[in-house]
Amino acid sequence: MDPILFDTLTQATSAPVDSSAIITAALVDSLVATKMVLAETKASLLASSAQNAFTINNLWMMIATALVFIMHLGFATLESGLTRAKNTTNVLFKNTLIPAIGLLTYALIGFNLMYPGADFAGGFFGFSGFGLPMPEGGETSAYNPGYTYWTDFLFQGMFAATCATIVSGAVAERIKLISFLLFSVVFVAIVYPILGMWKWGGGWLNVLGFHDFAGSTIVHSIGGWGALAGTLLLGPRLGKFEKGRIYPIPGHSMTSAVIGTFMLWLGWFGFNGGSVLSADPALVSKVLVTTSLAASAGAVFAALTIYFVSKNFDLSMTLNGILAGLVGITAGADITSVTDSVIIGAVAGIIVVFAVLMFDKLKIDDPVGALSVHLVCGIWGTLAVGLFGSKAGVPQLVYQFIGIFAIGIAAFGSALLIFLGVKAIAGLRVDKDEEIYGLDAGEHGMEAYPNFLSK
Amino acid sequence: MKKVQAIIRASKFEDVRDSLHAIGVEFFIFYEVKGVTFQNEHKGSYRGLSIYDSSSSIPRRVIEVVVPEIDYLDVVNCIKKAAYTGEVGDGKIFVSTIDQALRISIS
Numbered sequence: 228m229d230p231i232l233f234d235t236l237t238q239a240t241s242a243p244v245d246s247s248a249i250i251t252a253a254l255v256d257s258l259v260a261t262k263m264v265l266a267e268t269k270a271s272l273l274a275s276s277a278q279n280a281f282t283i284n285n286l287w288m289m290i291a292t293a294l295v296f297i298m299h300l301g302f303a304t305l306e307s308g309l310t311r312a313k314n315t316t317n318v319l320f321k322n323t324l325i326p327a328i329g330l331l332t333y334a335l336i337g338f339n340l341m342y343p344g345a346d347f348a349g350g351f352f353g354f355s356g357f358g359l360p361m362p363e364g365g366e367t368s369a370y371n372p373g374y375t376y377w378t379d380f381l382f383q384g385m386f387a388a389t390c391a392t393i394v395s396g397a398v399a400e401r402i403k404l405i406s407f408l409l410f411s412v413v414f415v416a417i418v419y420p421i422l423g424m425w426k427w428g429g430g431w432l433n434v435l436g437f438h439d440f441a442g443s444t445i446v447h448s449i450g451g452w453g454a455l456a457g458t459l460l461l462g463p464r465l466g467k468f469e470k471g472r473i474y475p476i477p478g479h480s481m482t483s484a485v486i487g488t489f490m491l492w493l494g495w496f497g498f499n500g501g502s503v504l505s506a507d508p509a510l511v512s513k514v515l516v517t518t519s520l521a522a523s524a525g526a527v528f529a530a531l532t533i534y535f536v537s538k539n540f541d542l543s544m545t546l547n548g549i550l551a552g553l554v555g556i557t558a559g560a561d562i563t564s565v566t567d568s569v570i571i572g573a574v575a576g577i578i579v580v581f582a583v584l585m586f587d588k589l590k591i592d593d594p595v596g597a598l599s600v601h602l603v604c605g606i607w608g609t610l611a612v613g614l615f616g617s618k619a620g621v622p623q624l625v626y627q628f629i630g631i632f633a634i635g636i637a638a639f640g641s642a643l644l645i646f647l648g649v650k651a652i653a654g655l656r657v658d659k660d661e662e663i664y665g666l667d668a669g670e671h672g673m674e675a676y677p678n679f680l681s682k
Numbered sequence: 683m684k685k686v687q688a689i690i691r692a693s694k695f696e697d698v699r700d701s702l703h704a705i706g707v708e709f710f711i712f713y714e715v716k717g718v719t720f721q722n723e724h725k726g727s728y729r730g731l732s733i734y735d736s737s738s739s740i741p742r743r744v745i746e747v748v749v750p751e752i753d754y755l756d757v758v759n760c761i762k763k764a765a766y767t768g769e770v771g772d773g774k775i776f777v778s779t780i781d782q783a784l785r786i787s788i789s
Contacts, residue, residue, distance in 0.1 A: 475731035537727040584730045
């Protein structure tokens with residue numbers, strides 16, 4: 228018992244005559260004290276609730292980071308499944324080194340090129356120094372209510388490597404390993420961060436009003452443009468276009484391709500869901516719904532479209548349809564309705580089939596459909612922001628066009644320059660014998676399936 | 683000695699094997715082969731591109747049995763019976779004479 232209250236109570240019993248005034252005073256004192264305690268409790272509760280929200284936000288962002296990370300396994304298995312067995316080690320090796328190179332270069336310069344800070348906002352280029360110097364308060368909600376500095380770096384770093392992975396699939400089965408790795412280093416370290424800064428780092432496209440939620444253009448189209456530059460310079464694989472005809476070169480493992488595609492779908496929950504940049508319950512759950520529905524519509528419509536074109540249910544094309552839907556919804560996953568997301572995914576699923584057929588007609592050889600999925604459907608998804616959802620309208624459509632063209636010219640041009648530079652230093656294409664006997668033997672001296680005789 | 687070489691449907695392989703064992707053939711070899719016809723056939727498509735191939739779509743195996751001359755007709759009849767479906771493409775049997783047979787393990 229409060230000693231003062233105890234005293235007053237004992238006094239009240241011993242001297243009942245003066246008790247009422249003393250008791251009133253004591254009650255007022257105790258009320259004031261209680262109020263103070265309550266205020267303190269409230270303040271500490273508010274502080275811990277803010278701390279809890281920050282912890283939960285950061286936790287979701289770290290989970291999303293891990294989900295984007297596993298997309299690299301998805302790319303590795305998908306690409307190896309859709310190429311021939313004799314090149315499997317080579318395809319897997321490229322996909323193994325890309326995330327490693329991507330993270331290292333992103334730590335060295337990429338992160339600071341892409342997010343140079345407010346001082347450089349609104350421009351075309353900014354750089355805030357080498358390495359990862361943690362700013363003051365970087366590990367608290369003062370840095371960002373959604374994540375710490377470290378989470379920010381790792382989440383964005385996982386995105387960066389995705390760009391070069393897209394290129395890897397399109398140039399597979401004929402590019403020299405060293406040439407591809409040289410290209411990847413420059414592309415991931417310099418081109419992707421600078422172009423990404425135009426939108427996500429607060430650059431001129433962001434000021435303009437260009438909308439790209441999780442990177443239909445910034446990640447997928449940039450990768451797609453790089454892939455286009457690579458395939459144009461490399462030329463098609465031997466045996467693809469001969470005697471005026473187009474010969475299919477079937478991939479060696481549909482199982483691997485399916486595993487890869489589902490791994491990518493899983494990763495997309497982090498790719499889009501993490502792009503909310505907090506654990507906002509409403510927005511994150513909505514984004515996961517639009518993402519999944521677009522993927523589903525893409526699968527169904529790609530399967531139907533290829534059936535009407537070639538009278539067979541082509542699994543590899545259906546897998547491309549899933550990815551087409553995912554790439555398509557990526558730009559507007561946060562602002563489109565459920566119905567919109569289904570339409571965007573369905574259109575992407577149809578487009579991707581005709582895009583694959585078109586690239587074949589143009590004699591541009593893309594073993595895994597990376598151009599059709601990431602470039603064509605990336606453009607479609609970016610345009611869809613101007614057609615569907617809360618931002619639909621002519622002005623937004625114009626901004627989207629400007630973004631697509633600006634990023635397209637810059638990404639394609641710089642990829643072309645890098646590839647030409649690499650060609651001058653190390654050459655681009657493996658020699659004919661190596662291509663026939665396989666890059667596994669030629670580039671690595673080891674096979675993915677050493678106990679099978681047939682090539 | 684005679685060598686009986688039979689091109690059979692892969693789907694009838696188990697039947698032929700069991701019949702040969704039943705008439706006392708202890709050991710024989712087989713290998714997977716593909717037949718080639720004189721024209722390209724449409725064999726399906728991959729990513730919208732038609733696949734044309736001149737190899738026959740019937741999976742086949744070749745079995746080779748070397749037996750004493752006195753037994754070869756039994757073997758031929760046994761294979762003919764076991765590999766028979768009556769459809770076009772049941773296969774062919776070739777019989778040739780073997781000059782000499784040596785066992786590697788006996789010097």
